[in-house]
Amino acid sequence: MKLCEIVKIMDEIAPPELACPGDPVGLHVGDPGQEIERIAVTVDATPRVIGEAVRRRVELIITHHPLTYTPLSSVRTDIYPQSLIYRIVSAKMALFAAHTNFDVAPGGINDALCSRLGIRDAEILEPTVNESLFKLAVFVPEESVESVRDAIFKAYPGKIGNYSHCSFASPGMGTFKPLPGAEPHIGVVGEMERVQEMRLEVLVAQDSLHSVISAMTAAHPYEEVAYDVYPLKNEGAKYGLGRIGALQKPxxxxxxCEMVRDVLDAEDARVSGNPDSIIERVAVMGGTGGSVMELVRSRGADAYVTGEVRHHEALHAQAIGLNLVEATHFATERPGMVDLAPRLYDRLSESGVSVVYMDDKMIEE
Known part of the structure; x- marks a missing residue:
């Protein structure tokens, strides 16, 4: 399978528009036309991971953290992280990063963390994206409605809540007169034409609007496609960082704390709080999450699990009586990347692509 096709699948799993501003997600190294047979998923592209990927003849490394967050002025073998990028390029491998977009995305870093910790009915902790919706209305001859509808839904699933492929069609009479230079699908140049048409309506998220219109016009039989786009005040899907929910058992x-250390393999976790307090409602945020202590407390959390916090942020948690588990950056993000490997494999296996997860802990010296 070509790299560009895998990038498209990753963009469906972790849409780049969900990333925090300035976060350099996506394809960092590689030829979009390269054929890919072996993928390694990991948290960080460390020297050991890159070495193991080379040994296994991997063509694509998918990481959570980008190797670089700013443009490089050079690619030298004696400066980090340039040396690692040089090694990846020399091995003819590609490098892709799904960072804060995968933190935010459904089924991503924070949902995996909830799954491991037995947190149910999880909600978004800190909303970051509220999807803008548009209504697309296109006028189609009756015999072409299904093909145009199918093309639209291939570009965007037409979701409303828990339903997909939602549309509405109403009949009407379309009129037009082809002018000189036109090549009409129906009718004759210079003569008024009346055609039984359907007004086909669908909801489309703003980020998919361009691709949907392109797919619609490509499938439409008319030379000139008549369509309308209306901005809506309907609330679209919400996305955000962190999750909060209830433990299956208080x-x-x-x-x-003992359970967190065990299921996340986080023996180095640091904790602060009342050891005898009863924990029912838990907030989580993979990676760095020290800036939301007041938000966590205001949402009624009895405990907060994150990867790392600063000294004054830990003091803040103590001051407001919030039980805190600092389970390390790596341990809180590893579950999401572990789970990503089989998700990708399910999408790619029929094309003969293998997907494995690896990290420094798993690779022998």
Whole structure:
């Protein structure tokens, strides 16, 4: 399968528009036309991971963290991270990063963290994106409605809540007169034409509007496609960082900390709080999450699990009586990347592409 096709699938799993401003997600290294047979998924493209990828003849490394966050002035073998990029290019591998967009995305870093910790009915902790919606109305001859509708839904699923492929069609009479130079699908140049048409309506998210219109016009039989686009005030899907929900079974904070260390393999986790307090409602944020202590407390969390916090942020949690588990940056983001590997494999296996997860802990010296 070509790299550009895999990039498209990754953009469906972790849409780049969900990334925080300035976050350099996406394809960092590689030829979009390269054929890919072996993929390695990891949290970080470390020297050991890159070496193992070379040994396994991997063509694409998908990381959570980008190797570089700013443009490079050179690619030298004696400066980090340029040396690693040079090594990736020399091995003819590609490098792709799904960072804050995968933190935010459904089924991403924070949802995987909830799954591991047994948190149910999880909600978004800190909303970051509210999807803007548009109504697309296109006028189609009756015999072409299904083909145009199918083309639209291939570009965007037409979701309303828990339903997809939602549309509405109403009949009407279309009129037009082809002018000199036109090549009409129906009718004759210079003569008024009346055609039984359908007004086909669908909801489209703003970020998909251009691709939907392109797919629609390509499938439409008319030389000139008549369509309208209306901005809507309907609330679209919400996305955001972190999650908050209820434990399947309440437990003491001491017992909760033991469970977190066990399921996340986070022996180095640091904790602060009352060991005897009962934990029912838990907030999580993979990676760095020290800036939202007040938000976590205001949402009624009894405990907060994140990857790392600054000293004054830990003091803030203590001051407001918030039980805190700092489970390390890597341990809170690893589950999401572990889960990504089989998700990708399910999408790519029929094309003969293998997908494995690897990190420094798994690779022998």
């Amino acid at each position: 437990m003491s904070f001491d017992g909760f």
